[in-house]
Amino acid sequence: MAADAALAPLSEKDAPKTFGERGAAVPFTTAALMWARVxxxxxIKELLVPGLANxxxxxxxxxxxIPQRFTLTLFDRMLHRAIxxxxxxxxxAIAQIANRVALGGAAGPDVQAAAERRIKxxxxxxxxxxxxxxxxxxxxxxxxxxxxxxxxxxxxxxxQRAKKILxxxxxxxxxxxxxxxxxxxxxxxxxxxxxIPGMPVKTPLRQLVQRMVQTTRVLREWAxxxxxxxxxxxxxxxxxxxxxxxxxxxxTAIVDDNTTDIDALLQDWTTGERLMAATVVRLAWLLDGWDxxxxxxxxxxxxxxxxxxxxxxxxxxxLPMIPARELRPEDVAKWGELSKTLYTQARTSETPAxxxxxxxxxLRLEGHRAREAT
Amino acid sequence: MTAIDTPIxxxxxxxxxxxxxxxxAKAVDDAKLQQIVSLLEAALERPDGTAAKAMxxxxxxxxxxxxxxRRPTLRRLLCEPFEDMLVDGAxxxxxxxxxxxxxxxxTWALFLERANKDIIGRAxxxxxxxxxxxxxxxxxxDIIKMALDEGSAFATKxxxxxxxxxxxxxxxxxxxxxxxxxIARQIAQLKASLxxxxxxxxxxxxxxxxxxxxxxxxxxxPDRIATALFVxxxxxxxxxxxxxVLETLAATGRFKSSAGISEFASAALVxxxxxxxxxxxxxxxxxxxxAGADQAAPSKDVVAATLALNAGDAVQSLAGTRDALEKAxxxxxxxxxxxxxxxxxxxxxxNIVEGAAGAIVKAMAQSGxxxxxxQRPDPAALRxxxxxxxxxxxxxxxxGLLALDGDVLENLKRATEGVEKVASELFTQIRxxxxxxxxxxAARAHIMGNARLxxxxxxxxxxxxxxxxxxxxxxEQL
Numbered sequence: 001m002a003a004d005a006a007l008a009p010l011s012e013k014d015a016p017k018t019f020g021e022r023g024a025a026v027p028f029t030t031a032a033l034m035w036a037r038v039x040x041x042x043x044i045k046e047l048l049v050p051g052l053a054n055x056x057x058x059x060x061x062x063x064x065x066i067p068q069r070f071t072l073t074l075f076d077r078m079l080h081r082a083i084x085x086x087x088x089x090x091x092x093a094i095a096q097i098a099n100r101v102a103l104g105g106a107a108g109p110d111v112q113a114a115a116e117r118r119i120k121x122x123x124x125x126x127x128x129x130x131x132x133x134x135x136x137x138x139x140x141x142x143x144x145x146x147x148x149x150x151x152x153x154x155x156x157x158x159x160q161r162a163k164k165i166l167x168x169x170x171x172x173x174x175x176x177x178x179x180x181x182x183x184x185x186x187x188x189x190x191x192x193x194x195x196i197p198g199m200p201v202k203t204p205l206r207q208l209v210q211r212m213v214q215t216t217r218v219l220r221e222w223a224x225x226x227x228x229x230x231x232x233x234x235x236x237x238x239x240x241x242x243x244x245x246x247x248x249x250x251x252t253a254i255v256d257d258n259t260t261d262i263d264a265l266l267q268d269w270t271t272g273e274r275l276m277a278a279t280v281v282r283l284a285w286l287l288d289g290w291d292x293x294x295x296x297x298x299x300x301x302x303x304x305x306x307x308x309x310x311x312x313x314x315x316x317x318x319l320p321m322i323p324a325r326e327l328r329p330e331d332v333a334k335w336g337e338l339s340k341t342l343y344t345q346a347r348t349s350e351t352p353a354x355x356x357x358x359x360x361x362x363l364r365l366e367g368h369r370a371r372e373a374t
Numbered sequence: 375m376t377a378i379d380t381p382i383x384x385x386x387x388x389x390x391x392x393x394x395x396x397x398x399a400k401a402v403d404d405a406k407l408q409q410i411v412s413l414l415e416a417a418l419e420r421p422d423g424t425a426a427k428a429m430x431x432x433x434x435x436x437x438x439x440x441x442x443x444r445r446p447t448l449r450r451l452l453c454e455p456f457e458d459m460l461v462d463g464a465x466x467x468x469x470x471x472x473x474x475x476x477x478x479x480x481t482w483a484l485f486l487e488r489a490n491k492d493i494i495g496r497a498x499x500x501x502x503x504x505x506x507x508x509x510x511x512x513x514x515x516d517i518i519k520m521a522l523d524e525g526s527a528f529a530t531k532x533x534x535x536x537x538x539x540x541x542x543x544x545x546x547x548x549x550x551x552x553x554x555x556x557i558a559r560q561i562a563q564l565k566a567s568l569x570x571x572x573x574x575x576x577x578x579x580x581x582x583x584x585x586x587x588x589x590x591x592x593x594x595x596p597d598r599i600a601t602a603l604f605v606x607x608x609x610x611x612x613x614x615x616x617x618x619v620l621e622t623l624a625a626t627g628r629f630k631s632s633a634g635i636s637e638f639a640s641a642a643l644v645x646x647x648x649x650x651x652x653x654x655x656x657x658x659x660x661x662x663x664x665a666g667a668d669q670a671a672p673s674k675d676v677v678a679a680t681l682a683l684n685a686g687d688a689v690q691s692l693a694g695t696r697d698a699l700e701k702a703x704x705x706x707x708x709x710x711x712x713x714x715x716x717x718x719x720x721x722x723x724x725n726i727v728e729g730a731a732g733a734i735v736k737a738m739a740q741s742g743x744x745x746x747x748x749q750r751p752d753p754a755a756l757r758x759x760x761x762x763x764x765x766x767x768x769x770x771x772x773x774g775l776l777a778l779d780g781d782v783l784e785n786l787k788r789a790t791e792g793v794e795k796v797a798s799e800l801f802t803q804i805r806x807x808x809x810x811x812x813x814x815x816a817a818r819a820h821i822m823g824n825a826r827l828x829x830x831x832x833x834x835x836x837x838x839x840x841x842x843x844x845x846x847x848x849x850e851q852l
Contacts, residue, residue, distance in 0.1 A: 071833075071835075072834060073829065073834050074825060074826060074829045074834050074841070077834065081852070104819075104822055105826060106822060106825070106826065107826075108756075108757075108826055109753045109756045109757045110757065112753070113753065227570060228570055304570065304572050305570030305571070306570055306571065306572055306574070306611075359764070359767055359768075360768075363764065
């Protein structure tokens with residue numbers, strides 16, 4: 001596909017087949033780009049913008065030309081530059097870059113403070129995950145039923161005891177103590193952001209899934225009560241959110257089952273590590289873009305039915321549909337039906353004009369970033 | 375570093391992570407939230423209901439998002455006819471077509487004190503029983519009417535009622551409530567047949583339904599036509615167009631009254647004027663109130679930004695009302711509009727516009743873009759500067775309607791020049807300072823703070839130019 005060209009109105013045939021083709025959501029604060037995604041095609045980085053010019057089509061622009069096409073906010077100018085240097089713009093990479101740019105203060109002090117909190121929380125979740133994995137490993141792998149509690153692990157003496165027990169376990173399994181520690185360390189770095197059973201706090205990822213479940217229920221009730229004009233959109237968004245949550249649950253179940261049976265995971269390490277890494281990546285792609293959708297709904301949750309209808313119509317424009325090749329064969333038909341409903345739903349766009357920055361929308365989108373980290 | 379080698383200091387920093395983060399995230403799932411809300415709502419009716427109310431208030435942001443099923447209570451059902459007229463604040467002065475929310479509880483207490491226990495018992499036990507609720511509603515109207523009649527017939531009873539209700543505003547609100555409750559069925563019919571608010575345009579079927587209800591009200595309670603119109607106007611995107619709606623009804627013969635359509639419409643519009651200004655004043659008061667008992671009151675800058683966001687609708691509405699009354703209103707009514715506009719102008723001028731440029735530049739200076747360059751900017755000062763800039767920018771959208779456009783533009787210009795000057799001095803210091811390490815990082819943060827403020831005041835182009843100049847002063851490129 002030639003860069004900087006508009007696609008014809010999107011149809012099922014044109015729908016992206018893989019997550020990579022769909023692109024990763026970029027947390028721009030420029031109103032016109034609020035649903036934009038980035039993707040890498042060989043050496044060319046592209047920006048995909050849905051909903052421009054009152055069409056359901058997706059416009060594709062060459063990444064380098066964005067500042068000439070749109071009046072970007074200061075944060076987006078910095079974000080645009082930073083993403084340009086990223087060779088693999090995956091959701092996880094974009095999230096890290098966006099947080100780094102926010103730390104610089106380009107989106108104001110609130111977003112900056114939220115970025116600092118996000119980093120601190122991520123470290124805390126990783127540490128907490130290590131504790132729980134250590135507890136679980138001791139519980140499952142020590143032959144004599146030895147246990148250690150989270151409270152004990154937080155003490156100096158508890159740490160020493162855990163270290164000794166893990167060393168004994170390692171030697172019985174023909175492993176060096178360091179290798180066992182490294183495996184736990186690697187797992188906690190991978191899974192800290194996802195969360196594992198036994199962690200007393202829900203990670204942001206699991207909180208997002210919970211908010212999606214709540215939004216699904218609320219939107220179904222909204223549609224059943226016939227509250228506004230966008231009933232079809234409300235049902236569609238609810239259904240896509242519901243189906244996405246089911247796919248997410250399949251992945252979190254993999255994490256949960258494997259970390260519960262941690263002895264098998266640590267023993268068959270090469271396969272286990274690969275499986276966990278792939279699961280974390282898939283989770284990030286499955287949930288990519290949903291935080292903004294859920295926030296958009298939260299913004300209008302206490303507004304009039306008319307405002308809610310407008311937001312729902314807008315939200316339906318960039319429902320993160322799961323590309324066909326990323327689905328199990330038995331799920332393809334179901335998602336195909338959802339895509340069909342989406343693409344036949346012809347509504348006018350509410351996307352604001354692109355000439356100037358929309359300060360209110362910029363502040364609203366910045367508010368989302370600040371709120372997500374609280 | 376492994377889990378086992380993690381320094382104990384780090385471990386202690388997460389010691390209370392569960393409590394801390396859980397409280398922040400309020401990560402309650404659907405079922406649990408439903409359970410909590412049901413328990414608290416049931417407790418609302420008990421003598422210790424205040425604590426339950428405080429807890430529900432704390433949960434409000436979560437409730438807005440998760441929308442758990444709310445328990446239908448008799449009190450809530452009795453309020454339904456006049457819910458569109460409920461306003462926050464407004465605890466003194468004359469009320470026209472509006473009811474302070476604070477009047478509900480004393481009125482409810484008065485009702486419980488005088489009501490027939492059997493009638494309210496049946497409705498209370500089963501709020502889904504429509505006949506029982508309708509009987510309770512009629513009973514409510516009878517009791518309120520009796521209390522008002524007694525109050526006007528006997529001065530001592532009037533004073534006692536006034537004291538019981540907690541003031542004149544609540545006393546006056548009784549009559550507004552009574553008016554709405556007397557035509558409760560018509561109001562319910564109106565709500566069911568009109569499209570969701572805000573109504574941009576009435577289709578023929580909506581006009582038909584509106585006329586049917588107004589004609590019913592004209593028969594059973596002609597003095598309550600204005601109450602029905604208040605309900606309709608509260609649902610309209612542009613309530614000042616009520617006169618046009620009524621004219622259409624009259625022209626098609628669907629609703630006619632000897633009182634004259636324009637009188638109805640003009641009276642209803644003027645009745646809303648006070649509400650609009652009081653509404654903005656209430657927003658101002660709410661913005662200035664601390665979020666919790668143990669928290670400080672929001673700064674003047676936070677109040678300005680909040681007011682600027684919320685005043686826009688009232689200003690637009692006032693302008694629409696003036697246009698409508700210029701066609702169909704009296705000179706006296708136009709004077710009322712002008713008085714309301716002046717009050718709104720004063721509110722916006724005092725809290726947002728006046729001294730804004732000075733406050734922005736002062737806050738920037740306080741953030742540390744001066745002699746103490748070695749330190750990172752003070753986030754609170756930066757935030758205050760940003761809030762004032764946001765307030766000013768927001769007010770620019772409607773300043774013309776308040777004849778404040780010149781003042782807003784002047785403040786924007788002066789603030790932009792002020793930030794430019796602060797930035798230039800900062801860049802000079804950076805060039806002289808040959809900064810290294812933390813000082814360099816701090817300087818970068820100051821540059822970004824200036825650029826961000828410039829973005830809000832004058833747009834991203836100027837902000838980027840300022841950022842580039844700042845980075846050049848440090849020997850760097852964007």
